[in-house]
Amino acid sequence: MTRDYGTTFPRLRDAAGTVWQDYTHHAFVEGLGNGTLPRKAFLGYLVQDYVFLIHFARAWALAVTKADALEEMRACAATVDALVNHELSLHVKTCAEAGLSEADLYTAEEHPANLAYTRYVLDAGHSGNFLDLLAALTPCVMGYGEIGARLGPVPADHPYADWINTYAGDAYQQVCRDSGTLFDGAVLLRLGAGAETTPAWGRLCQRFTTATRLEVSFWDMGLSFGA
Numbered sequence: 001m002t003r004d005y006g007t008t009f010p011r012l013r014d015a016a017g018t019v020w021q022d023y024t025h026h027a028f029v030e031g032l033g034n035g036t037l038p039r040k041a042f043l044g045y046l047v048q049d050y051v052f053l054i055h056f057a058r059a060w061a062l063a064v065t066k067a068d069a070l071e072e073m074r075a076c077a078a079t080v081d082a083l084v085n086h087e088l089s090l091h092v093k094t095c096a097e098a099g100l101s102e103a104d105l106y107t108a109e110e111h112p113a114n115l116a117y118t119r120y121v122l123d124a125g126h127s128g129n130f131l132d133l134l135a136a137l138t139p140c141v142m143g144y145g146e147i148g149a150r151l152g153p154v155p156a157d158h159p160y161a162d163w164i165n166t167y168a169g170d171a172y173q174q175v176c177r178d179s180g181t182l183f184d185g186a187v188l189l190r191l192g193a194g195a196e197t198t199p200a201w202g203r204l205c206q207r208f209t210t211a212t213r214l215e216v217s218f219w220d221m222g223l224s225f226g227a
């Protein structure tokens with residue numbers, strides 16, 4: 001795959017080994033792609049994902065406070081805005097069609113897999129620095145970019161067309177490229193050109209890999225709703 005998500009992300013992805021494939025080729029993802037994923041599993045996932053995105057917005061807001069450069073603040077603040085003001089709408093619309101209100105989504109009980117993932121990312125930011133936080137945030141952004149680009153675009157009558165085409169689309173692929181630029185610039189600013197030879201690098205790999213494992217658990221949770 002040669003889409004330009006920067007140079008930091010591919011190195012962390014390669015260091016994560018097979019867990020990256022477990023995430024991006026999970027049975028839930030394959031079911032989305034071929035349309036066989038049970039609707040119950042998808043809706044259960046979407047309700048949890050609504051709550052997930054709220055906490056992810058908090059994590060990007062934490063990144064605003066951890067940034068060291070105005071450009072970094074701008075990029076992270078823009079992500080907070082996109083999440084709370086725009087990206088929840090796919091979830092709200094799809095769940096409304098199934099009879100769930102936005103209040104139902106906001107007050108949904110968090111599944112342990114959801115709790116574990118979002119609080120892990122927030123803790124990466126609270127206990128660490130800007131790079132630790134970005135390393136934990138990156139699997140989420142880039143993984144959905146890779147998945148979308150691989151599965152889509154699909155015709156509008158595909159059962160999961162809205163979801164797939166959101167992540168396959170130019171707008172989201174641009175989010176991934178911008179995120180790569182942010183991460184590369186942040187690494188260069190703090191660790192220099194030889195980032196991989198610094199003691200901090202191993203910690204970034206660990207944060208990235210753990211967040212990726214938590215994405216796998218999030219898909220497992222989604223499948224469990226369809227059982």
Ligand SMILES: Cc1ncc(C[n+]2csc(CCO)c2C)c(N)n1
Pocket residue numbers: 049052053056079083087139140141144215218
């Ligand atoms: C479990 C889970 N992982 C990743 C995403 C994708 N995602 C989360 S936040 C965001 C915008 C930028 O941070 C995107 C694309 C998701 N929805 N749910």
